[in-house]
Amino acid sequence: MDENIQITVIKKGVEKDFEVPNNVGLNLMEFLKAAEHPEIEGMCGGMALCATCHIKVLDGSSLLDELNDDEAATLETLPQVFENSRLSCQIKLNEKIKTLKIEIV
Amino acid sequence: MITTDISIIGAGPAGLFAVFEAGLLKLHTHLIDYLPQPGGQLSEVYPKKPIYDIPGYPTVIAQELVDKLLKQNEPFKPGYTLGERIEALEKRGEQDFVLTTDKGTQINSKAVIIAGGLGCFEPRKPEVPELNRFEGGNGINYMVLDPEKFRNKKLVLAGGGDSALDWTIHLSQIAAEVTLVHRSESFRGAPDSVNKVFELSKQGKVNLLLNSNLTKVNGDSILKEVVVQNKADEDSRAIATDELILLFGLSPKLGPIESWGLNLDKNAIEVNMEDYSTNISGVYAIGDINIYKNKLKLILCGFHEAAIVSHSIYKYINPGVKYTLKYTTVNGVKAF
Numbered sequence: 545m546d547e548n549i550q551i552t553v554i555k556k557g558v559e560k561d562f563e564v565p566n567n568v569g570l571n572l573m574e575f576l577k578a579a580e581h582p583e584i585e586g587m588c589g590g591m592a593l594c595a596t597c598h599i600k601v602l603d604g605s606s607l608l609d610e611l612n613d614d615e616a617a618t619l620e621t622l623p624q625v626f627e628n629s630r631l632s633c634q635i636k637l638n639e640k641i642k643t644l645k646i647e648i649v
Numbered sequence: 650m651i652t653t654d655i656s657i658i659g660a661g662p663a664g665l666f667a668v669f670e671a672g673l674l675k676l677h678t679h680l681i682d683y684l685p686q687p688g689g690q691l692s693e694v695y696p697k698k699p700i701y702d703i704p705g706y707p708t709v710i711a712q713e714l715v716d717k718l719l720k721q722n723e724p725f726k727p728g729y730t731l732g733e734r735i736e737a738l739e740k741r742g743e744q745d746f747v748l749t750t751d752k753g754t755q756i757n758s759k760a761v762i763i764a765g766g767l768g769c770f771e772p773r774k775p776e777v778p779e780l781n782r783f784e785g786g787n788g789i790n791y792m793v794l795d796p797e798k799f800r801n802k803k804l805v806l807a808g809g810g811d812s813a814l815d816w817t818i819h820l821s822q823i824a825a826e827v828t829l830v831h832r833s834e835s836f837r838g839a840p841d842s843v844n845k846v847f848e849l850s851k852q853g854k855v856n857l858l859l860n861s862n863l864t865k866v867n868g869d870s871i872l873k874e875v876v877v878q879n880k881a882d883e884d885s886r887a888i889a890t891d892e893l894i895l896l897f898g899l900s901p902k903l904g905p906i907e908s909w910g911l912n913l914d915k916n917a918i919e920v921n922m923e924d925y926s927t928n929i930s931g932v933y934a935i936g937d938i939n940i941y942k943n944k945l946k947l948i949l950c951g952f953h954e955a956a957i958v959s960h961s962i963y964k965y966i967n968p969g970v971k972y973t974l975k976y977t978t979v980n981g982v983k984a985f
Contacts (some may be wrong), residue, residue, distance in 0.1 A: 582915060587767045587901050589946075593694050594767075596900065617837045621810035621898040623775030625832070 554647040573597040573633035590633040597632040603645035653679040656758040661689020663936030663951030664764030665718040670959035672725030679728035688715035724984035763934040767901035788872025808896035814842040828856040924961035
C-alpha cells in the first residue's frame with residue numbers, strides 16, 4: 545500500500561524530519577542527496593564501493609534489507625565503523641519501512 | 650618541461666576519448682593522472698563491473714572499455730604522467746599554461762582539459778591523533794609503492810580489505826617482522842588471501858591482532874611504536890615498529906583543483922555548455938567533474954563533451970581558422 549515513510553535525519557546533533565512516499569523508487573543515499581545533504585556524496589553512484597554515503601541506523605534497522613556482500617566488504621575496509629553502520633546507497637526505500645532514524649557520520 | 654597542445658588532467662573515459670577527438674584535429678595531448686594506471690574510476694573502483702549504457706555495446710566490462718579506449722588512442726601517441734597529482738595550474742598568457750605535479754613534473758600546453766571525474770583518490774585515514782607527525786617518510790605510509798623500502802624492517806599494517814591482506818602476505822616474506830591489526834574478528838577479502846594470512850599467523854610469520862584498533866602513534870622525529878587496543882578487554886599494548894602502513898582504501902576528494910580560481914558549484918566546475926569552457930579562458934572541463942544545466946554524469950555524455958571540447962580548443966588555438974568537420978568514415982584515422 546502506498547504510504548509515507550517517516551525519516552528522521554540527525555546531523556551534528558540536529559534532528560530533522562522528512563516524509564517520503566514508500567514507492568518513491570529511490571535508495572536512501574539518493575533521497576539524502578535530493579534532500580540537500582552535501583555530506584552524502586554517493587560518488588560511486590550506488591555500487592557500495594566508495595563509502596561516501598556512510599550512515600548509522602539508529603532506529604528501524606530490523607525493517608531494512610540485510611547487508612549484502614559488497615556493502616559488508618566496503619565497510620570492512622573503512623578505518624572507522626559502528627555496529628549500526630550502513631551504506632545508505634544499499635538501503636532501498638520501500639513499503640516494508642514505516643519509520644527510520646539515521647545519523648550522518 | 651613536457652610540451653604539448655593540450656594537457657588533459659584525468660585519464661578516465663572522458664579524458665581518454667578527448668585524446669582521440671583532439672587527435673582527429675591534429676592536436677597532440679598529454680594525460681596526467683594521480684592513479685598509477687589509466688582508466689579512472691573504471692579501472693580503480695569497478696574494473697570487473699558490466700556497463701550497459703555505452704552506445705553499441707549491450708554490455709561491456711569496465712576494464713575492457715578502458716582497454717578499447719587505449720587501443721583507439723594508439724595512432725595519436727598521447728603522453729602520460731601517471732601516479733602524479735597536478736598541484737598548480739599557472740596561466741602565463743593566452744595559449745600558454747604550465748601545470749606542475751606533486752613530484753615537480755611540468756607540462757606546458759596551449760590549452761587544458763580538466764577531466765578529473767570525482768577528483769583525486771586519496772587514502773582514507775583512521776582517527777588516530779598526530780598521524781601527520783610521521784607522514785612524508787617518517788614512518789607512516791598510506792600505500793606501498795616500492796615493497797623493497799620495507800625489506801628487513803619491523804612493520805605494522807592496519808586494515809581489513811584485500812590490499813591489507815595482500816601486502817601482509819607479500820611483506821611477510823621480506824620484512825623482519827609483520828603485525829596486522831584489524832578491527833574485527835574476520836576478514837571479507839578473497840578467501841585464498843584470508844586463509845593464507847591465518848596460515849602465516851599459525852606459522853608465526855605474521856603477528857595477527859584481531860578485534861583491535863590502533864589508538865596511538867609514538868616517536869620523536871620518526872615513528873618508534875604504535876599502541877593497539879583490544880576491543881574486548883580494552884587491553885592496550887605498545888608495538889615497536891619502523892613503519893606503519895595504513896590500508897583503509899581510497900576516497901575521492903576534489904583536491905588542489907579547488908584552489909585554481911575556477912568557478913565551482915559544490916564539488917563540480919561550472920562550464921559554459923556551448924563549448925565546456927570554464928571561467929579561465931583556455932581551461933575546459935568535461936566528464937563527471939563539470940556541471941551545467943541538465944548535466945548527466947554518464948560516460949556517454951563525457952564522450953560527447955570530449956568531442957565538443959576538442960573543437961572548442963581547436964578554435965581557441967586557431968582563431969579565425971574555419972574548420973570543416975571531417976568524418977572518419979571518409980578520411981580514416983591519420984596517425985601522428
